Amino acid sequence: MNYTRFVLHAAIAASLAGPAAAEDKVLTIAGSGGVVKEITEKVFIPAFEEDTGWTTKFIAAESNIMLEVRTMLASGNMLYDAMEVSASNYPIGVQEGLLAPIDYALLDPDNQLPDKAKKEFGVVAAAYSTVLVQRLDKTPEGKKMQSWADFWDVETFPGPRSLNRQPQYTMEFALLADGVAKEDLYDVLGTDEGLDRAFAKLDEIKPYIPVWWTSGAQSVQLLSDGEVFYSSTYNGRVTKLQESGIPAEIVWNGGALHTSYVGIPKNAPNYKEAHDWIRVRTMRPDLEIQYVRQLPYPNFAPGLFDEMSEEVARNMPTYPANAEVQFVAYDEFWAANIDRIRERFDEWLLE
Amino acid sequence: MTLMSYYVEGKNHMSVAGLSFRQVSKRYGRVTALDKFDLSVEPGEFVTFLGPSGSGKTTALNILAGFAEATEGDILIGERSVVKLPPERRNVGMVFQSYSLFPHLTVFENVAFPLRLRSVGAAQLTDKVREVLRMVHLEDFAQRMPNELSGGQRQRVAFARAVIFDPPVLLMDEPLSALDLKLREQMQLEIKRYHAQIGCTIIFVTHDQGEALALSDRVAVMREGRIAQVGTPQEIYDRPNSQYVAEFIGRTNLFRIGGGSGRWHIEELGMEVAPVDGVDPQKTGLSVRPEKIHPVGGGEEGQVTFDARLTQVIFQGDHVQYEATSPNGAPLIFQDHRGPGTRLMQSGDQIRLGFDPGDAVPVALDVA
Amino acid sequence: MKLRPILWLLLPAAVLLAGFILAPSLDLFRASLFDPDFTMQHFQRLVDRGVYLDVMWRTIRVSLIVAVLCTVIGYPVAFFINLQPSRRQTLLLFLILIPMWMSILIRTYAWIVVLGRDGLVNQALAALGLAQEPVQMLFTSGAVLAAMVQILLPIQILTCYAAMTEIDFDLIRAARVLGARPRQAIARVFVPLSLDGTLTGLVIVFMLSMGFFITPALLGGRQDTMIANLIEFQVQRLNWSFAAALGVVLLVLTVAMIVLLRGAGRLLARRVLKGGL
Numbered sequence: 001m002n003y004t005r006f007v008l009h010a011a012i013a014a015s016l017a018g019p020a021a022a023e024d025k026v027l028t029i030a031g032s033g034g035v036v037k038e039i040t041e042k043v044f045i046p047a048f049e050e051d052t053g054w055t056t057k058f059i060a061a062e063s064n065i066m067l068e069v070r071t072m073l074a075s076g077n078m079l080y081d082a083m084e085v086s087a088s089n090y091p092i093g094v095q096e097g098l099l100a101p102i103d104y105a106l107l108d109p110d111n112q113l114p115d116k117a118k119k120e121f122g123v124v125a126a127a128y129s130t131v132l133v134q135r136l137d138k139t140p141e142g143k144k145m146q147s148w149a150d151f152w153d154v155e156t157f158p159g160p161r162s163l164n165r166q167p168q169y170t171m172e173f174a175l176l177a178d179g180v181a182k183e184d185l186y187d188v189l190g191t192d193e194g195l196d197r198a199f200a201k202l203d204e205i206k207p208y209i210p211v212w213w214t215s216g217a218q219s220v221q222l223l224s225d226g227e228v229f230y231s232s233t234y235n236g237r238v239t240k241l242q243e244s245g246i247p248a249e250i251v252w253n254g255g256a257l258h259t260s261y262v263g264i265p266k267n268a269p270n271y272k273e274a275h276d277w278i279r280v281r282t283m284r285p286d287l288e289i290q291y292v293r294q295l296p297y298p299n300f301a302p303g304l305f306d307e308m309s310e311e312v313a314r315n316m317p318t319y320p321a322n323a324e325v326q327f328v329a330y331d332e333f334w335a336a337n338i339d340r341i342r343e344r345f346d347e348w349l350l351e
Numbered sequence: 352m353t354l355m356s357y358y359v360e361g362k363n364h365m366s367v368a369g370l371s372f373r374q375v376s377k378r379y380g381r382v383t384a385l386d387k388f389d390l391s392v393e394p395g396e397f398v399t400f401l402g403p404s405g406s407g408k409t410t411a412l413n414i415l416a417g418f419a420e421a422t423e424g425d426i427l428i429g430e431r432s433v434v435k436l437p438p439e440r441r442n443v444g445m446v447f448q449s450y451s452l453f454p455h456l457t458v459f460e461n462v463a464f465p466l467r468l469r470s471v472g473a474a475q476l477t478d479k480v481r482e483v484l485r486m487v488h489l490e491d492f493a494q495r496m497p498n499e500l501s502g503g504q505r506q507r508v509a510f511a512r513a514v515i516f517d518p519p520v521l522l523m524d525e526p527l528s529a530l531d532l533k534l535r536e537q538m539q540l541e542i543k544r545y546h547a548q549i550g551c552t553i554i555f556v557t558h559d560q561g562e563a564l565a566l567s568d569r570v571a572v573m574r575e576g577r578i579a580q581v582g583t584p585q586e587i588y589d590r591p592n593s594q595y596v597a598e599f600i601g602r603t604n605l606f607r608i609g610g611g612s613g614r615w616h617i618e619e620l621g622m623e624v625a626p627v628d629g630v631d632p633q634k635t636g637l638s639v640r641p642e643k644i645h646p647v648g649g650g651e652e653g654q655v656t657f658d659a660r661l662t663q664v665i666f667q668g669d670h671v672q673y674e675a676t677s678p679n680g681a682p683l684i685f686q687d688h689r690g691p692g693t694r695l696m697q698s699g700d701q702i703r704l705g706f707d708p709g710d711a712v713p714v715a716l717d718v719a
Numbered sequence: 720m721k722l723r724p725i726l727w728l729l730l731p732a733a734v735l736l737a738g739f740i741l742a743p744s745l746d747l748f749r750a751s752l753f754d755p756d757f758t759m760q761h762f763q764r765l766v767d768r769g770v771y772l773d774v775m776w777r778t779i780r781v782s783l784i785v786a787v788l789c790t791v792i793g794y795p796v797a798f799f800i801n802l803q804p805s806r807r808q809t810l811l812l813f814l815i816l817i818p819m820w821m822s823i824l825i826r827t828y829a830w831i832v833v834l835g836r837d838g839l840v841n842q843a844l845a846a847l848g849l850a851q852e853p854v855q856m857l858f859t860s861g862a863v864l865a866a867m868v869q870i871l872l873p874i875q876i877l878t879c880y881a882a883m884t885e886i887d888f889d890l891i892r893a894a895r896v897l898g899a900r901p902r903q904a905i906a907r908v909f910v911p912l913s914l915d916g917t918l919t920g921l922v923i924v925f926m927l928s929m930g931f932f933i934t935p936a937l938l939g940g941r942q943d944t945m946i947a948n949l950i951e952f953q954v955q956r957l958n959w960s961f962a963a964a965l966g967v968v969l970l971v972l973t974v975a976m977i978v979l980l981r982g983a984g985r986l987l988a989r990r991v992l993k994g995g996l
Contacts, residue, residue: 210858350770438895451893468898
């Protein structure tokens with residue numbers, strides 16, 4: 001472990017040493033590589049540099065970004081000013097104190113962002129949903145699923161179904177089907193009785209699920225092949241399904257809204273300017289629309305949906321009407337409870 | 352009747368049968384492996400098919416055993432036509448070239464194999480296997496596996512297995528070719544002894560002329576799918592009917608005949624001999640076996656004599672093989688059997704050789 | 720005797736085996752028992768929860784069925800090939816080898832196309848009027864068995880074929896001329912002599928089946944989970960120690976079953992060789 005840290009640190013320091021020393025007004029942003037990096041560099045970074053006169057350095061984290069931050073904090077030499085924080089990393093960052101709180105008075109003095117977008121240690125940068133998708137050509141004449149309760153209703157909606165082979169959100173869907181209000185989901189799931197209740201509900205649907213999907217691609221393939229008529233899946237993949245001629249429709253009601261964030265690591269050298277970057281990244285509909293055209297993971301930039309047609313907007317997980325009927329996936333809960341619940345879930349599946 | 356008394360009775364036993372090939376041909380596409388093969392074998396007779404590979408001897412055996420189908424013709428074993436029967440219904444024993452012992456079975460089970468297929472009762476089976484194994488001197492090897500036996504022992508197991516069900520005919524396909532010389536000669540004697548004991552008809556296939564002469568009642572010399580000559584070993588050796596037979600069996604001196612209708616002229620020796628009636632000198636040669644030629648002192652009565660010069664002396668202990676050239680430069684071979692008073696000659700010696708005209712056998716020359 | 724230079728020939732293989740098989744295997748044992756201190760908790764969990772015993776038993780059962788099916792199907796095929804003229808043998812063996820050039824993943828996906836609700840079989844059944852509703856074939860044990868047999872069959876065919884080509888054809892002729900009808904010659908000579916190779920093939924197929932995970936994962940339902948699937952899940956979830964314990968169990972079960980199968984095979988062989996079939 002020490003060796004790994006050493007190498008990591010050395011590598012990062014080496015990659016930053018040159019430019020950082022030569023130019024004072026440089027904001028260093030860490031994020032994932034690939035398409036996200038490409039679009040970020042094309043859309044957001046030029047806007048930021050133009051607005052502030054600063055230059056930026058975008059580091060695509062090679063391995064676990066939280067591990068890097070942890071190492072830098074421990075060595076007293078924080079190199080990042082801002083960073084992408086995935087849904088699963090956010091609770092880690094909060095628990096371990098790796099993140100600095102966002103100063104919303106500085107970021108959003110006019111209070112333009114909705115509450116759903118604002119977390120104590122991060123601002124929603126992108127969102128997607130795990131939703132119920134149905135094939136309208138397989139539903140009974142004139143009927144459509146409206147909720148997870150309908151997914152459980154095998155009398156009205158006969159036919160094979162699929163769910164994620166992971167307890168995350170699957171447990172929530174079961175509780176929603178059992179009549180739990182979305183505000184109470186995690187309170188219920190946090191108790192032993194609530195967990196039993198979720199498993200009892202899953203027992204009901206178990207015989208009607210020939211296959212539990214293990215990847216988003218598989219869930220879409222199953223729907224596309226007609227192997228299942230109804231399935232949970234990620235909203236971003238549904239558009240492709242529809243484009244291939246499959247009459248698939250999302251049921252937003254009861255969907256799990258997943259958000260990833262942009263945050264500031266503790267002891268960031270340019271804390272104030274990091275807020276400028278976050279503002280460009282999360283509150284500029286003119287830039288966000290360009291991002292969304294490439295990746296269907298929108299955020300809550302105010303006025304974003306004025307930039308697109310009604311039809312496109314209604315397919316966005318953060319579209320107000322859609323966001324309203326979904327629950328926000330509570331990743332802190334899963335971070336704390338995953339081991340316990342997953343073990344039971346795995347064994348339940350084998351029974 | 353006990354088994355031993357059965358063996359003693361030998362040839363008189365009713366299960367011994369003769370067999371005959373009747374105009375049997377085998378063609379593979381345009382290749383003729385066997386061409387109107389015709390041969391009758393007496394009950395209890397030991398007949399050898401002798402020939403080089405490709406002469407049809409193995410084809411004839413395979414058709415007889417039922418492994419190959421005759422293109423035309425018939426085969427009778429006793430009175431019964433077997434040409435349409437599968438191998439298992441022909442009731443012939445067979446010893447294979449590589450013995451073909453079943454490697455997964457003990458000696459006992461190998462030998463018992465034909466009896467088990469014939470549903471022989473356990474007690475009778477055990478008795479009979481013991482008796483046959485005793486005959487081949489392997490009674491102590493019953494529980495061995497074939498790979499624990501020597502070549503000669505395997506040979507004997509194969510023989511025992513082939514005769515245990517009293518087949519009227521026994522086929523042997525080059526059974527001795529895998530053995531070394533000493534063992535081969537020993538096994539030849541054993542086979543002769545078994546044949547005398549059992550008395551069944553044996554068809555033996557070999558390319559070894561010594562083996563054929565030593566074992567057989569009659570030898571059929573095969574050539575290109577036909578029988579070149581059939582006869583007793585002595586007939587085949589002493590009276591070959593063709594250059595092919597004369598040269599295939601042992602060694603010989605072959606002289607060409609020149610001249611017209613009068614006396615025959617032997618060019619190689621520069622001499623004349625009396626013609627034989629009914630023989631076309633154009634298609635005929637004279638075969639004189641090496642042991643029929645010997646050095647002569649003066650003008651022995653009735654002998655054909657000629658000069659020669661020795662070129663090679665090969666000392667073989669009990670006899671000496673000489674090579675010489677005639678005055679015309681033709682090569683000659685002869686043997687001296689070292690009778691009392693004979694001396695060893697030297698290469699380069701000028702000598703006079705002779706043979707009895709009766710030992711010069713007219714043979715059909717191979718078509719050039 | 721100078722053995723040293725010959726032993727050197729084994730060095731590369733020995734290094735490879737020691738470094739990449741032996742060492743990781745030992746580490747597997749270590750990882751299953753130390754988390755980080757010595758503990759039997761992972762094995763305890765395997766024994767305590769019935770579901771894991773079910774999975775182990777299922778893995779063995781499925782592997783046995785696959786091995787037996789491959790043998791029952793593959794042996795006659797090998798026998799048939801062995802009877803063909805040699806040029807046709809080469810062609811047939813080539814045809815049998817072709818699927819082995821394709822990845823197991825692709826062959827498994829092909830079964831999805833065949834067995835799916837809109838797949839070839841269901842289309843055929845519908846066209847023949849044999850089924851009103853599509854039959855659920857995908858995500859069943861039958862689908863897993865069919866695909867595993869199809870994937871592993873060439874191995875058993877080739878192993879049986881190799882054993883059969885070793886058999887001297889004169890032995891069959893000998894059996895025939897000594898009085899065996901074709902069926903008896905096969906039962907008393909051909910089958911016993913190809914038995915050892917066939918059993919080897921059966922054990923190889925069994926061994927490979929024990930480690931299968933792509934096919935059960937893609938074609939099976941949740942009831943068709945095998946040990947390898949559990950390992951994969953546990954590794955994904957970073958439960959290294961539990962995964963290691965499962966790995967140890969898979970290894971031990973496989974070795975134990977091979978020993979058992981070999982023993983049973985030898986017993987069977989002795990019976991067959993004694994009395995014939």
